[in-house]
Amino acid sequence: MAFPTEFALATARRAGVLSGIGRLSAGATRILAYHGVIEGPCEGVNYDAFHVPLDRFEAQMRHLARSCHVLPLEEIPGRGRPGGRPRVALTFDDGYANNHALAAPILDRLGFPATFFITTGFLDGSCRPWWFALRRHLLAHPEVGFPPGAPPPQDRSPSGRLAAWERALRRTTETHRVYLMDRMGVTPEPPDDHDRFMAWDDVRALARAGHEIGAHTVAHPSLSREDADRRRRELAEPRDRIRRETGGDATALAYPYGSAAHVSDMVRRDAEAAGYTLAVTTVEGLVGRGADPLSLPRLNVTGRHHGARFEALVSGARLLRR
Secondary structure, rough: OOOHHHHHHHHHHHHOOHHHHHHOOOOEEEEEEEEEEEEOOOOHHHHOEEEEEEHHHHHHHHHHHOOOOOHHHHHOOOOOOOOOOOOEEEEEEEEEHHHHHOOOOOOOHOOOOOEEEHHHHHHOOOOHHHHHHHHHHHOOOOOOOOOOOOOOOOOHHHHHHHHHHHHHHHHOOOOHHHHHHHHHHHOOOOOOOHHHHHHHOHHHHHHHOOOOEEOOOOOOOOHHHHHHHHHHHHHHHHHHHHHHHHHHHHHOEEEEOOOOOOHHHHHHHHHOOOOOOEEEEEOOOOOOOOOOOOOOEEEOOOOOOOOOOHHHHOOOHHHHHH
């Protein structure tokens, strides 16, 4: 079933359908997955809108303040009760500088706690998010087609081409991806507002403000594609680094990429062995009682979720299409 149109969503919103669905599913917790907040548009390297425009992020937070209970991630899962206000936990992946500069002041003004999952290598400068370099290269070279050997894409638009290359390069090891991008001629470029990362002073400020600092590996690889030694390093080193930098114990983890293809049972067991007590995926869903704390679903928020569309996401109405 196709996702409802804007008109249908607006009609359901006016009729109180979205809020009613939210009350019925209030026994489950919503974990919202954000990445960045930016003052620019959803285009170019931000084609997927994972960096939410600031005005839309503010509107989203105002809706949560009116309609939901925002609680720390550690207090889930399964704390709600049917008929009450939906319970929401906020998470941010990767460690972008705009998390501290733009998102945190709004969260703090509203008294909202959040969990910031830090990719420690991005903060240290030992590695960079490869997808932004890839996007800039492909945008500058429209003659590059779709990835060879990949299934025929349904979306043949320019953004569909970018998405197809990213999907292809996620499915390999970090070493092989670096090799493939080098052969394509992808070169690092100076960071812009999309791929600047926090300094550790920013992370410490978030922790002092009461936010949780969680781990998102060192270099953001697909853990299910790496060997056992690499997986263990990627899981253990961020916990140690966050402890040294903040004095706090990082017990929460966000799996890189987070879909079922990237989070195998083996990866889950390794996360547990590394001492994590809670881990989140990007598998879409609500968190009910009895949920596996090391494989929690989230609702992925982008800049395209605004107005009735964001309310439908938070209510759980989006999941009814299944």
